[in-house]
Amino acid sequence: MVHDNKTWPRVQPDLPAPLRYGRWSDEVLSEFQTAYEQAYRDQRPVEPHTAEAWERLTASDSFATDLATLAVAPDGQVAGFALGFIQDHGGIELGPIGTIPAWRTRGISSALLASVLLLCRETRSGPITLTVDGESPTRAQHLYLLHGFQVTQRLTTHQLRLP
Numbered sequence: 001m002v003h004d005n006k007t008w009p010r011v012q013p014d015l016p017a018p019l020r021y022g023r024w025s026d027e028v029l030s031e032f033q034t035a036y037e038q039a040y041r042d043q044r045p046v047e048p049h050t051a052e053a054w055e056r057l058t059a060s061d062s063f064a065t066d067l068a069t070l071a072v073a074p075d076g077q078v079a080g081f082a083l084g085f086i087q088d089h090g091g092i093e094l095g096p097i098g099t100i101p102a103w104r105t106r107g108i109s110s111a112l113l114a115s116v117l118l119l120c121r122e123t124r125s126g127p128i129t130l131t132v133d134g135e136s137p138t139r140a141q142h143l144y145l146l147h148g149f150q151v152t153q154r155l156t157t158h159q160l161r162l163p
Helices: 029-039 051-059 108-123 140-146
Strands: 020-023 069-072 078-086 092-099 128-130
Touching: 029 051, 029 078, 029 092, 069 108, 078 108, 092 108, 108 140
Parallel strands: 092 128
Antiparallel strands: 020 069, 069 078, 078 092
């Protein structure tokens, strides 16, 4: 999907209480990794990442630290996240974006996405893209369409389970 470069949030929305916005440098990697695993547990198979893999990804030059936005509970638990990576052509690939099941349906992913889009509008000039599972039980594709993303390509994947 690619952002239409026309549909922008007007203001950064509030997160539901008692959550607060957090930036990547403020939070512990292990809290993010736990949230990632919980958020994608009920999705189609998603490649698991070890702590070392996340450390390599987030230490890479392509990780957009300034865009990484988290929804954080008072106890430090990450309830939701939206990350971005700088592409070779200067654009931004958003994702992963997710909310842990206990916090879903409260507008967290929508607020995080709006926050990241505002940051992109202020600091980035390249296209904003993302990849989504159109069959996701969280209706993620619907969320992205509401925020100005358009489907540009559809991919079909098949999975073969071996005994």
